[in-house]
Amino acid sequence: MPIGPFGIDPVIWAVLRLVIAVALAVFLVLNGALAQIFLERKIQAVMQDRLGPYHTGPFGLLQTFADAIKLLSKEDIRARLTDAPFFLAAPAIVFSPMLASFVVLPFAPDFVGANLNVGLLYLTTLGSMTVLGIVIAGWASNNKYSLMGGLRSAGQLISYEVPQILALVTVVLYVGSLSMVDITKSQPGLLVNVVILPMAFLTYLIAALAETNRNPFDLPEAESELVAGFLTEYSGMRWAVFFLSEYGEVTVVSAIMATLWFGGWHGPGVDAVPALGILWFTLKTYGFVVLFMWIRATLPRLRIDQLMGFCWKVLIPLALVNIMASAAIILAFADPRLPLAVVNWLLVAGLVVGLPFTQRRRLLRFRSRTRETVAMRDVRLAP
Amino acid sequence: MFDLLEPFFFAVLALGVIGSGVCVVVLRRITAQALLMALTFASMAGMFLLLGAETIALFQVLIYVGAITILILFGVMFTKQDERGYGLFFQQQTPWAAALVIVIALPVSFLAFSFKDPLTPSAKGGDLIPLAASLFTDYAFPFEIASVLLLAALVGAIVLVKRDEG
Numbered sequence: 311m312p313i314g315p316f317g318i319d320p321v322i323w324a325v326l327r328l329v330i331a332v333a334l335a336v337f338l339v340l341n342g343a344l345a346q347i348f349l350e351r352k353i354q355a356v357m358q359d360r361l362g363p364y365h366t367g368p369f370g371l372l373q374t375f376a377d378a379i380k381l382l383s384k385e386d387i388r389a390r391l392t393d394a395p396f397f398l399a400a401p402a403i404v405f406s407p408m409l410a411s412f413v414v415l416p417f418a419p420d421f422v423g424a425n426l427n428v429g430l431l432y433l434t435t436l437g438s439m440t441v442l443g444i445v446i447a448g449w450a451s452n453n454k455y456s457l458m459g460g461l462r463s464a465g466q467l468i469s470y471e472v473p474q475i476l477a478l479v480t481v482v483l484y485v486g487s488l489s490m491v492d493i494t495k496s497q498p499g500l501l502v503n504v505v506i507l508p509m510a511f512l513t514y515l516i517a518a519l520a521e522t523n524r525n526p527f528d529l530p531e532a533e534s535e536l537v538a539g540f541l542t543e544y545s546g547m548r549w550a551v552f553f554l555s556e557y558g559e560v561t562v563v564s565a566i567m568a569t570l571w572f573g574g575w576h577g578p579g580v581d582a583v584p585a586l587g588i589l590w591f592t593l594k595t596y597g598f599v600v601l602f603m604w605i606r607a608t609l610p611r612l613r614i615d616q617l618m619g620f621c622w623k624v625l626i627p628l629a630l631v632n633i634m635a636s637a638a639i640i641l642a643f644a645d646p647r648l649p650l651a652v653v654n655w656l657l658v659a660g661l662v663v664g665l666p667f668t669q670r671r672r673l674l675r676f677r678s679r680t681r682e683t684v685a686m687r688d689v690r691l692a693p
Numbered sequence: 694m695f696d697l698l699e700p701f702f703f704a705v706l707a708l709g710v711i712g713s714g715v716c717v718v719v720l721r722r723i724t725a726q727a728l729l730m731a732l733t734f735a736s737m738a739g740m741f742l743l744l745g746a747e748t749i750a751l752f753q754v755l756i757y758v759g760a761i762t763i764l765i766l767f768g769v770m771f772t773k774q775d776e777r778g779y780g781l782f783f784q785q786q787t788p789w790a791a792a793l794v795i796v797i798a799l800p801v802s803f804l805a806f807s808f809k810d811p812l813t814p815s816a817k818g819g820d821l822i823p824l825a826a827s828l829f830t831d832y833a834f835p836f837e838i839a840s841v842l843l844l845a846a847l848v849g850a851i852v853l854v855k856r857d858e859g
């Protein structure tokens with residue numbers, strides 16, 4: 311009889327490994343969400359000159375636990391006219407792909423669930439599956455607000471998937487691998503990918519904000535317009551599962567950014583103590599999580615036409631130009647780093663400088679049109 | 694013991710493909726049909742995984758589950774949901790459909806069982822590099838034709854929905 315790791319029968323070990331992996335991922339997601347909600351409350355409080363939670367536990371640390379227990383113990387309410395099977399299935403459809411994403415995240419050297427050679431494609435694929443759950447949630451709720459939220463999210467998420475994937479393509483072209491481990495290993499020193507490919511990073515950051523329904527792109531759940539969007543009919547633990555998945559997705563996209571552009575687990579002392587990689591990886595990931603919160607506290611929400619226009623008229627063309635230029639440079643130069651960096655930084659400068667000008671022109675045109683309409687109305691209303 | 698796992702997963706996936714496929718045809722609730730179709734696609738992706746073609750499996754999920762099902766659901770949302778009292782033209786053709794299925798299924802199953810020793814999937818490296826190599830060398834021309842066709846469809850869709858301004 312063959313003996314597997316730890317003297318356990320390999321067949322049992324295969325099952326046990328699966329159970330351990332899922333338990334670990336659930337543990338990471340749940341605690342990550344608790345930590346992130348606490349962080350979000352405290353950071354927003356600091357930014358808005360408030361105290362934030364401070365009654366429950368030291369520094370209010372136990373507030374999120376109290377909230378979690380409250381959500382767990384809430385009555386399970388389902389409106390009578392909702393479409394039962396879909397209404398119940400939607401949170402699971404949103405949650406499970408997010409949970410499965412954790413398999414390929416490279417926390418430290420040799421500390422990866424599975425080193426897939428198509429890891430990045432796997433993450434993209436799972437990211438695209440959340441839309442299905444949100445659309446179903448919106449439809450099954452049998453509520454106009456929910457339906458609007460679901461439709462908005464379908465349009466938004468499908469549109470922003472395009473620049474997101476295009477941004478990843480640039481990095482894959484440069485590194486030459488889809489494996490998260492290989493991408494991390496390709497940037498050991500200070501010269502991380504963000505120095506060379508800042509445009510791809512900026513595109514991905516914006517698209518990731520939209521993909522995770524975060525401000526300024528949180529239209530599917532815009533409180534002031536749609537009550538709570540596709541979440542309107544949900545309460546208690548089902549509602550919490552949607553929010554867990556949202557926080558989990560923020561963690562996953564932050565981890566992707568940390569891995570692809572900021573060197574993943576690399577940091578001082580990792581070569582000596584590989585376990586330190588977990589610390590660096592977590593720190594980098596949470597850096598982006600905090601950046602997302604900062605953006606949420608700072609920026610107002612966009613309108614749906616601005617959102618779509620920005621994606622299709624600005625981000626996608628720039629990302630395509632970036633891919634074509636990068637592919638040409640990588641083919642043409644033996645050491646493509648400097649020309650790539652020049653082109654990418656030029657594109658970033660073009661976006662940052664050019665956007666205000668085009669937006670100003672649009673605004674002026676919009677204003678003049680409004681003035682004409684008002685003038686026409688005045689003429690009509692004149693006695 | 695591990696040899697039993699593959700047939701087991703195959704059985705589950707085959708049940709997923711055939712069972713949900715039958716449900717898509719038989720059921721009368723259009724949302725359930727759309728979702729079960731997504732399940733069929735996902736089970737097909739599982740089949741590809743079993744065959745060692747993980748890239749194709751992931752693209753299957755990305756495009757069929759992630760995009761096409763959403764498109765269908767989008768259509769469903771704009772469709773009236775009341776009970777239809779009449780069958781559509783194609784739903785009244787059961788005997789013909791059964792005959793057609795038998796006519797197609799017989800040669801297909803004959804072909805399927807004529808495979809003696811299927812190619813063992815490459816153990817290391819996956820199917821990513823062989824797939825990319827064949828796509829951009831041997832099949833570059835069909836690939837380009839497909840992409841031009843899709844581009845034409847995209848432009849056509851934009852032309853169709855564009856409002857005349859002024």
